[in-house]
Amino acid sequence: MNIVLFGPPGAGKGTQGVRLAEQTGIVAIAMGDMLRAAVANKTPLGVQAKQYMDAGKLVPDAVVIGMIEETITAKNAAKGFLLDGFPRNVAQAEALDDMLSRHDFTLDRVVFLDASADLLVDRLSGRLMCKACGFGFHRHYSPPREAGCCDRCGGELYQRADDREDVIVQRLEVYQQQTAPMLDFYAHRPAFRRIDADAGMDEVYQRLVDAIKDKV
């Protein structure tokens, strides 16, 4: 079961992807998390990626395409994977098709999480992330039990550098210009599903499960 989950920043890709992976055993591969780990470890790639991420722009295609191919062909993704944040433009979607066919993988579902612009800003500006395990919270919609402290591992919570309001605006623009055209690329395929992601987290999760249930 191989899934692409895409949608605007703040639509809930990370939140729903982690939950689905925990429930099904599919490996969730989050491009943003991989890049943030590279930045934190100050790898050459991370140093290169940081300037783009902090500015809310896309990291060059060659960098992210290489990282994804390595990950999906690794043994731990043999039971299937869910891609969150990749592809993010039509060139990456074409590269994904190419790598899937070379490695004999199918793409069983492409799920688009559709959410309203005003909700996105509210979700992103209130997001808190765990420094240690990367789990996401929200100040109002899913607050941690103890302020500043991750429920799962006790790690320290922080606000992402790109969740400042000026960078959020830039990310939403980049989404409209570069990621939204992927809708035309995928919408005609039988694997495509569109989900209304304006609802609460549990309801959106149920819609996601319904969208893939005949495949698991």
Ligand code: AP5
């Ligand atoms: P990435 O980390 O992928 O960021 P993004 O796509 O902007 O998405 P987000 O993580 O911000 O949002 P999400 O949809 O996962 O929402 P979440 O579930 O956290 O990428 C970061 C950067 O890396 C990019 O800007 C770019 O520079 C670079 N990059 C990554 N991939 C790349 C690629 N392929 N090519 C080039 N560059 C790339 O939810 C958000 C908040 O809302 C949370 O607080 C959550 O608790 C809350 N929430 C979620 N769902 C709900 C709900 N239903 N109701 C209420 N609250 C909710």
